[in-house]
Amino acid sequence: MSLAFSLKKIISSRSLVNKVLTTSLSFPKRFQSTAYKNILIDVRGQNKDIGFIQLNRPRALNALNAELMTELEQAVTKFDSDPSIGCMILTGSNRAFAAGADIKEMQNKSFSEVCKGNFLSNWTALAESKTPIIAAVNGFALGGGCEIAMMCDIILAGEKAEFGQPEIVIGTIPGAGGTQRLTRVVGKSKAMEMVLTGDRISAKDAELYGLVSAIHPVESLVNEAIKLAERITRHSKLTVQLAKEAVNSAYETTLAQGINHERRLFHATFATNDRKEGMTAFVEKRKPNL
Numbered sequence: 001m002s003l004a005f006s007l008k009k010i011i012s013s014r015s016l017v018n019k020v021l022t023t024s025l026s027f028p029k030r031f032q033s034t035a036y037k038n039i040l041i042d043v044r045g046q047n048k049d050i051g052f053i054q055l056n057r058p059r060a061l062n063a064l065n066a067e068l069m070t071e072l073e074q075a076v077t078k079f080d081s082d083p084s085i086g087c088m089i090l091t092g093s094n095r096a097f098a099a100g101a102d103i104k105e106m107q108n109k110s111f112s113e114v115c116k117g118n119f120l121s122n123w124t125a126l127a128e129s130k131t132p133i134i135a136a137v138n139g140f141a142l143g144g145g146c147e148i149a150m151m152c153d154i155i156l157a158g159e160k161a162e163f164g165q166p167e168i169v170i171g172t173i174p175g176a177g178g179t180q181r182l183t184r185v186v187g188k189s190k191a192m193e194m195v196l197t198g199d200r201i202s203a204k205d206a207e208l209y210g211l212v213s214a215i216h217p218v219e220s221l222v223n224e225a226i227k228l229a230e231r232i233t234r235h236s237k238l239t240v241q242l243a244k245e246a247v248n249s250a251y252e253t254t255l256a257q258g259i260n261h262e263r264r265l266f267h268a269t270f271a272t273n274d275r276k277e278g279m280t281a282f283v284e285k286r287k288p289n290l
Contacts, residue, residue: 038068041075044089050229051079051088051131061099062092064144072148073125080129086233086240088129089225090152091136094218097161098145103170123176126151130241132232136225137161138218142200147174150181153244155211156225157203158218163211164200184251185211236274236290 042052053075055062062068079085092098101120109119126133126148135141135149138158146163149155157163165178173179174195183191186209194201206212216224232240246262253261269275274290281288 036071036075038065039071039075041079043085044226045230045233047230047233049084049086049233050226051075051082051085053079053088053090055090055092055098058093058095060102061096061140062145063100063102064098064148065102065105069123073122076125076129076133080125080131083237085131086235086237087229088131088133089136089222089229090126090133090148091222091225092138092145094138094158096139096145097135097137097141098148099140100143100145100166101176120176123148123151127177130244131237132229132240132244134225134229136221137163137203137212138221143167143174143178144176147176147178147181150177150185150211154213154228155206156221156228157206157212157215158221159203159215160218161203161206161212161215162200163203163206164198165195166198166200168196169198182211185209234290236272236278238272239269239274239278242269 036056038055038057040054040056042054044050044052053072055064055068055072057063057065057068076088079088113119123144132154133152135152135155136158137149137155138161140162141149142162142164143166146165149163165174165182167173167175167178174182179191179195182194185191186194190209193199201209201211203212203215207215214224242265246258246265249261250258274288277290278288
């Protein structure tokens, strides 16, 4: 082996180590100790205030098994409790956001087992998060995949994304909110059609029915989600959480109850420094310091 080749190999190795160290150092220490098998986590955005979660079971098209859902719950809870995180993004791969629950894992479960164990009752972290969550959906979002996307606050779709609740095809029905959230979003007739036939809808149709808020090219979807998250995180975190709570109450209360709840949350903002600073900055014609 020549001296030149040896030196080149050493320099290359050092460069790789430096790259790894730089990447590690740029990732907040409070998250470095967490190792996951089925998901990847990161902190994104110019201000490092966006929690990023990527489902990572590519060979199974990100099928949602118990281990993955436990890890997802842990990651969401950790980001949600961190005061520096103002928004989260949940995504999968370009081929599949999540192709559904893991059928092999469910295949031999009995009625007694799923009933006594309250199967799927722990799929709640996304819906219960106070921090806004954006689902960036490329490829398949089917069954449980569609359900966890709907648990998020905003859905952005890649051009080739497909949504559906095909549980009827394998002799069962949605069990993590599919019949409830889908109906509230697309209406009874379309929800019935999708649930009773198992048919999928395209990203274009999903946008038409109000299931997704925007469609982007596959390659730029995650970047667009980050841009949207940055527009959210520039505002008061507390006020964003109150606004999210107010919008969500529209799905769970009557109109009169929802308006009353909204008014109470509006009144609550007058107890915050962020509301005072925001209005003062507006009057003084300057940017608020939130």
